[in-house]
Amino acid sequence: MSLIIDNLTVRLYTDFKKKEFFNVADSVSFSVQNGEIIAVVGESGSGKSFLGLSLMRLNPPYISEISSGSILISDSGGFEKVDIVKLKENQLSGVRGRLISMIFQDPNVSLNPVIKIGEQIVEAILAHKKMKKKDACDIAIHYLELMRIDGKARFNSYPHELSGGMRQRVMIAMAMVLEPAVLVADEPTTALDVKTSLQVLALIEKMRFEKNVSVLFITHDLSIARNISDKTLVFYAGQIMEYGLTEDIINNPAHPYSISLTKSVPGLSKDYAPRERLFVIPGSLSQGDFKSGKCRFYNRCFKKTKECLNEIPLLKLSSGRFARCVNII
Ligand SMILES: Nc1ncnc2c1ncn2[C@@H]1O[C@H](COP(=O)(O)OP(=O)(O)OP(=O)(O)O)[C@@H](O)[C@H]1O
Ligand code: SF4
Ligand SMILES: [Mg+2]
Incomplete structure (x- = not known):
């Protein structure tokens, strides 16, 4: 088992001083096995992104907090196990990107506007893996090219020099480059044209088959969930409404x-x-x-x-x- 979420409750404060809040994720429990893709579907505002962000402990601070539950992640060999909820802030950077990675709904969140995109990917690689910078550059170029971006030509581009769809694809390359055990993909194809969308879905499938990556695929589109996922979790107002095999649901x-x-x-x-x-x-x-x-x-x-x-x-x-x-x- 690669990801086990047990009784996860996340508060969203409407008035922090008066301690007024509602549970944007409410006693959520499910698990994702190695190489499994689980779709989280539900309409806008149901709390899908909050759930995904909370798994990385990236839920917005000051207005939200994980109030109970656990998020257990293990690598595909089962050698390393961590409870994300229990990690200290300074331990999280060693886990994010390597054990769990996220494709964000908004690509601007994860790209630094003042660093060239190739450098950003190389930095992410070198933060977790000991290798020569030249080899990390080659890996970065390879992943950009998997995303249909001319890696060599675009390596030195700044995010603002790319179209919105290209930024989205750079972010996907960055999320995948460390081949994490768990990938949270939050509406990864929304901003993309049909051809690139299919390419991204194919890449996610390839990662799960070849690298045993477990994927939580957040989408409001049931047709995409049907095409890509093994199981589906129907989410509404912070709660699981239904859960089971995608074809049954x-x-x-x-x-x-x-x-x-x-x-x-x-x-x-x-x-x-x-x-x-x-x-x-x-x-x-x-x-x-x-x-x-x-x-x-x-x-x-x-x-x-x-x-x-x-x-x-x-x-x-x-x-x-x-x-x-x-x-x-
Ligand atoms: N930064 C924020 N500050 C305050 N409330 C927020 C914030 N982000 C989200 N919310 C609220 O939290 C709830 C869940 O939002 P969330 O973004 O997780 O929904 P979602 O299911 O991802 O929707 P969408 O399909 O539109 O992306 C909504 O009621 C939303 O208004
Ligand atoms: S019928 Fe079911 S879904 Fe509808 S209001 Fe009652 S408990 Fe909720
Ligand atoms: Mg969302």
Whole structure:
């Protein structure tokens, strides 16, 4: 097992002085095995990025904190095991990039605007591996070229000299260059054209097959989740709503939120009929849903009953399949 998240709760303060907060990730538990890809799907604002950032302990300081739980990471040989939550700040740099790496939703977050992109990748390599600078440069160029960037020509470019899509690809090269045990990919293809998107997805697949990398793939796009992931975790207002094999969740969703999501994507639901209007989930996700004390999907659910007006636990439906709903037949 490469990544085990147990009961992870992350607070987001709405007023730090008054200690007012809500749990942007609430008692989240799941695990990712070596070489497995797990998709985290859910609509905008559901807390997917916060979850991903928290796994690197990069959740924004001062406004958020991990209040409980553990994040256990081991390398693919099982020689090294760490609990990210317990690490001291100065120990984190030895783990980030090497054991766990992240492709950020916003490429500008991870690229230093005043350092040439080739140098940034080389610095990342040399921070963790003892080798000659020339060899690190060759690796950097190789990874840029895997991302369809002319590595030699662009090595000395500054981030602002590249297009948004190119910056995204540089960041992906940087996240992958150390071949981490766990890769958190937060909407890695959103800013890319179709051809490059497919290339990035193929590279992630290659890394998982050849290097046994475990991937947490964050996306709001269920079609991408279907194509790339083994398992899917449906996330809403900071909680896992449903979890299981991706093909089961797409072909036979159990939770009303998963059912609604699959019906809102053309061609995904087995009930989909061309030319029929797509389903639109009524209402929208609000901050109040994160702290409601009832089912977090209650306000928008087509199946709600008075039994839903309590906190709902994650229930086991079958081996490896869970859902947080009291009205699943
Ligand atoms: N820096 C921040 N300061 C305050 N609140 C934030 C901050 N970043 C996110 N939030 C809030 O935290 C919640 C979860 O946000 P998050 O970015 O994790 O959602 P997401 O699922 O990644 O959405 P998207 O699909 O749009 O990227 C939202 O309610 C959002 O408004
Ligand atoms: S617990 Fe109730 S409100 Fe929540 S998803 Fe199930 S039926 Fe809907
Ligand atoms: Mg996000």
